[in-house]
Amino acid sequence: MSELSASALDLLVADLGDMTVIRDHKVVRRRSRDFFWYSPILNDLLNDKSADLIVVPRDENEVIRLAAACARHRVPLTVRAGGTGNYGQAVPLKGGVLLDIMALSAIEWTAPGTIRAGAGAKLSAIDADLQPTGWELRMHPSTKRTATIGGFVAGGSGGIGSVTYGGLREPGNIQAARIVSVEETPRVIELRGEAAQKINRAYGTTGIITALEMPLAPAWRWIDVVVCFDDFLDAVAVGYEAALADGITKKLLSPISWPLPSYFGALRPCVADGQSILIAMIAEPSLESFKSLLGRRGTISLETLTDDSPGQVPLYEYTWNHTTLQVLKSDRTVTYLQCLYPHDGLMEKVAEMEALFPDEVLQHLEFIRFGGRVTCSGLPVVRYRGAERLNEIIRMHEQRGVFIANPHVYTVEDGSRYKRADADQLGFKREVDPHNLLNPGKMRSFVAAGS
Numbered sequence: 001m002s003e004l005s006a007s008a009l010d011l012l013v014a015d016l017g018d019m020t021v022i023r024d025h026k027v028v029r030r031r032s033r034d035f036f037w038y039s040p041i042l043n044d045l046l047n048d049k050s051a052d053l054i055v056v057p058r059d060e061n062e063v064i065r066l067a068a069a070c071a072r073h074r075v076p077l078t079v080r081a082g083g084t085g086n087y088g089q090a091v092p093l094k095g096g097v098l099l100d101i102m103a104l105s106a107i108e109w110t111a112p113g114t115i116r117a118g119a120g121a122k123l124s125a126i127d128a129d130l131q132p133t134g135w136e137l138r139m140h141p142s143t144k145r146t147a148t149i150g151g152f153v154a155g156g157s158g159g160i161g162s163v164t165y166g167g168l169r170e171p172g173n174i175q176a177a178r179i180v181s182v183e184e185t186p187r188v189i190e191l192r193g194e195a196a197q198k199i200n201r202a203y204g205t206t207g208i209i210t211a212l213e214m215p216l217a218p219a220w221r222w223i224d225v226v227v228c229f230d231d232f233l234d235a236v237a238v239g240y241e242a243a244l245a246d247g248i249t250k251k252l253l254s255p256i257s258w259p260l261p262s263y264f265g266a267l268r269p270c271v272a273d274g275q276s277i278l279i280a281m282i283a284e285p286s287l288e289s290f291k292s293l294l295g296r297r298g299t300i301s302l303e304t305l306t307d308d309s310p311g312q313v314p315l316y317e318y319t320w321n322h323t324t325l326q327v328l329k330s331d332r333t334v335t336y337l338q339c340l341y342p343h344d345g346l347m348e349k350v351a352e353m354e355a356l357f358p359d360e361v362l363q364h365l366e367f368i369r370f371g372g373r374v375t376c377s378g379l380p381v382v383r384y385r386g387a388e389r390l391n392e393i394i395r396m397h398e399q400r401g402v403f404i405a406n407p408h409v410y411t412v413e414d415g416s417r418y419k420r421a422d423a424d425q426l427g428f429k430r431e432v433d434p435h436n437l438l439n440p441g442k443m444r445s446f447v448a449a450g451s
Contacts, residue, residue, distance in 0.1 A: 004095055004096060009053060009075070012070065012097070015065075015072070015073075016055065017065075019055055021055055021056075022053060022056070023052075027054070028050060028051055028098065031054060031080065031083065032049065032051045032091060033083070033091060034083045034084065034085040034087075034088060035084065035321075036086065036091060036410070038321075038328065038335060039087065040335060041390070041409075042087055042088055042410060049088075049091050049092060049093055051092040051096060051097060051098035052095045052096055052097070054098045054099075054100055055097050055098070056102075056103060057100075060178075060180070060188070060210045064186045064188070066097070067180050067181065067182045067183070067186040068183070068186050070096070070182060070437055071183050071184045071435060072184055075437065076096030076440050077097045077099055077437050078090055078092040078098055078204065078438070078439045079101055079154070079204040079208055079209070079438075080099065080101065081147070081154075082122070082143070082146045082151050084141070084143040086321055087407050087409070087415060088410040089155035089203040089410070089442070090203070090204065090439070092439070093440060093441035101148070101208075101210075105120040105121040105148075106118045107126065107129055110129075110130065110135075112133075113135065114214070114216060115130065115135075115137075115214055116211060116212070116214075117214070119148065119151075119209045119210050119212060121149050121150075122147065122149075123137060123145075123149060124144050124145045124146075127144075130216065130219070133219075136218075137161070137216060137217070138161050138164075138165045138215055138216065138217045139165055139167075141156050141159040142317055142322035143321070144308065150210075150212060152168075153168060153174060153177070153199065153201075153209065154199060154200075154201070154203060155204075156168065156201065157169070158368060159320050160252050160316045161252075162369065162377075163243055163250055163252060163367045163369065164249075164250065164369065166368060166369040166370060171194070172215060173215065174196045174200060175193070175214060175215055176191060176192045176193070176196055177191045177196045177209055177212050178209070178210050178211040178212075179206075179209050179432065180210055181208075181433065182208070182433050182435070182437050189207065195423075197423035198423045199425075200423070202443070203442045205433065205442050206428050206429045206432060206433070206438070207438070208438070220251075220284060221305065222251055222281045222282070223281070223283070223284055224280075224304050224306050224314065224315035225287075225290070225300060225302065225303050226270050226278075226279055226280075226303075227277060227294060227300050227301070228271055228277055228301050229297070232258070233347070235255040235276045235298065236255045237297075237347065238278055238293070238294055239255045239365070240346065240374070242280065242293055243374045243376075244374055248282065248289050249282070249283035250283070250286065251282075252316055252319060252366075253280050254279040254280070254323075254364070254366050254367075255277070255365045256276060256277050256279065256323060256365075257276045257362055257364065258273075260364060260381060261275065261276070264318055265313070265326065267318055270301040270302045271301065279315055279318060281306060281315065281316065287303075302315075319366065320379065323379060327381050333384055334381050334384055335381075335382050335384045335390070336379055336380065336382055337361075337379070337380055337394065337406075338378070338404065338405040339379070339380070339397060339403065340378075340403040341365075341375050341376050341402055342401050342402070343370070343373040346375055346376065349401065349402065350363075350365065352400065353378075353400070360382065360383050360393070361380045361382050362380055362381040363378070365377070365378050365379075378402070387408075410442060411443065412442055412443050412444070414444065426443065426446060
């Protein structure tokens, strides 16, 4: 809980009228958390942090009323959606209000190649609504079934689909955003094109996102494929060739080294002991070409239509940050890193890093496009032996040209690194949050006027 007085909170609540307010301590604490416990370092820093109350606006007008009340009473405001972040993006450091944006879930309109939806719309619901149109979201995180479009843009960076379209920071992957400022008289601001990057991966510090306009991709019948290899580097080589093959339509290429597949639950029977795997999502018309590229270098042990309906476990829930989650379900002594490999000499660099940490850093890669070039992001599972050793592993990566976006810190500046948008987020925050009430503490460089 924060140091805000009960009277200050009571005055705020009185200004909100009939808006839904939740003050039950257990409920507020539970919903003030995300998956920061992936990191033992963040777990120590954030475990006791909580909002004072939750407010659930029904529409944008109520968001505006809440923003004005928070500005008048100087009450911190942190926006929360699905709560699927991994490093405390939406955990309130200073207490105050947790704004639950989930009710702003309406799809405003769709057009060929574009959709505009409320920030609280679930990614799975968006794709389900789009299905009859022949379009789908270009990319989504592995938490697609619970994450929202607003949370993805505010706290995410890319995911399934980034092998073709890159991350959210790439030009054209966010078309527009509508935000509400936190001032005594809030403004509703439309950010279009490059200006929309001001709210990308800013953890909700640069305005309350109420709606997003996103580009779409042609929808395919996606085929989930697991390919088994005796050597991890063979899995990487095939994934790299498939990523470079522009004629093969793909959505996911994820090389994962043994022993990580041994933690994969329902997928475990598809992988023999000691084998590394390549998880892929291939468009059905490209499957024959993918198999031709594979040749005899690996063995396909699973080939099935992607199914992320209730009760099913789609293959993408074994990739990206879900890979780490699958291990953490039975081994809480591990953590992870987020790496960017150089596109030049990629295979040699992967081999170097595998040899450098043979049993301590368990390799897991995701092929992506970054700045127009094919490379891979690494999300290795790390056997945790203390903060000092973890920081040493980070230094050893960066000394060898593998960049790290540190998932063990909670500020925009310290954690984003190569995932940061090329936009003046700090300057924009001064315009839309002059009192530093939006998720305070997450943008380390910001100092409110008069502070």
